[in-house]
Amino acid sequence: MVVALFLAIVLGTMFGALLYGQRKSRGGSMDEWAIGGRRFGSWIFWFVNAGEIYTTFALLGISGYAWAFGAPAYIAFTSVSLSCALGYWLMPKIWHAGRAHRLVTQADFFEQHYGATWLAVLVGVAGIAALVVYVQIQITALSLILRITLGAGITPAQSAIAAAAVMLLFVYVAGLRSAAFAAGIKDVLMIVLVAGLAVTVADRVGATSMLDVYRLAQEQHPGIGSFPGLKPEANLTSTWLITAALNVALGTWIFPHMFQLIYAAGSETTIRRNAMWQPLYSLSYFFIILLGFAALIVDTKPPDGNLNAVLLQFVSDRYPAWGVGLLAGAASLLALVPGSILLLGAASIFGRNVVLPLKRDLGDAQVLWISRFAMIGFAAAAVALTLTSNKSLVEIGLSAYGAIGMLAPGVFLAFLWPRASAVGVFAGLVAGYLALLLPAITRLWSAWLPEWDTGLIAMAINAAVAIAVSVVWPRRVAAASG
């Protein structure tokens, strides 16, 4: 029952998406495959955007975080709305640049603005690295779902590889338009599912209503609803929320796939309207945190204390088998759709901005094939990361934001300060990565600023260095006027 329902949802959606993609797509060009021919209207743009923002990070990650920590799960309430407030200003700028110079990837933007191909290659590689970490989130979740659904017979390695294989299959045959269709299905499915669970959850845990679940949780666990939450030793304080929320807001549109998604919009108004409506969708985190609190009330014990498995464990403890099948199917789509868009983004950057500058004589079709082939490598890297880490989905998510935040100063300075130069951005990038990754330095942050999000500290250092170096070596005037 569980397996049948799970397969029906996943395969049905994939099949529908393929049909839709074939019908809508106009030829197999790079533009069409990677950015939907720049013709996305409001609805399709909204769905793909929601598909990007609401991933397994949202469903399994946030419910697990609420179960384990309480208030720190509120990071979910800040992430979308603040990104949109910033995006209302930032996204049209990116869109205009993309349209004016026929840009396809984020590295194209750096190449065009800073007039430096070498910087674009570096930015391309940095972007791919951050995307691989983001794919890791989806593979971690998908392999967890596969193991829970298909039974304990399969090992984590097998399920992670299977998860990556399904993701690749999905993206190979289709492209961004098919992903948009699947994103629509998964959003509807997720709303139905979350609403269904939320309406029935009070019954299952001995509360009288949804709000009563919140009352019970606060009665049983005083302090759950305010910072620092249930585990003060984790340092998830108000300061943590402030710094992490800022880092997420500043980083959201810097992800290469979000850049590409912005190019795909049909008009500036589409983008702005989306920025206005998108935050409302994030009110649905009320239900997801509710489920996390409900799991806590009935003392749900996920396997190995794994935060990511809390919701799945809770549903299989307290709901009939078909409920588990539905949740597993919907959650798989939540991982598959963003995962495939992420791989697509990484592949198009690799083809255009890493391979092409090194070998100029390749044709469009050849680059497309190299891109598609490279995706196997990126998926393999994500599988390797998945198998060597046992962090929570939220932690992996925040580290992906930390990684992509390194490209943020280069993007913001491009729009705010004409003097910012390629050399400056490069110096900032190097300083930022050292601050983010070098163990000797990260130890300093955890000693001096234990409550701060490391990504935001590294981004600040990155920006400061980029500005300082650009003052000494400003961008040439000729380039600035162009």
Added chain:
Amino acid sequence: MTAATGMAPRNPGATVGASRRHRWLLLLPFVWQVGCVPLVNDVAWRPFELPFPMFWQMAGILFTTAVIALVFAIDRRIDAAIARAVASSSTSVQDLDPR
């Protein structure tokens, strides 16, 4: 006059750029959802049984949408004014009334 009309604005949006100051309103969501976090953390009142900091963040989402909607509405009015100005090619930049 001839000189002014002869120099057609290369980018009409930039000409009216000064009036895009309403976009600073987009900082307000940050004040609400980030700046106020320490201030609301210890409020004991539980509207609808919800922890107050959570209630605050949910209200913040509504607030953000309202702010973006307001900025969007003002922008559309300005865009319409620019479109009218560009459509009538005889109009000089000075005739623009962006409000």
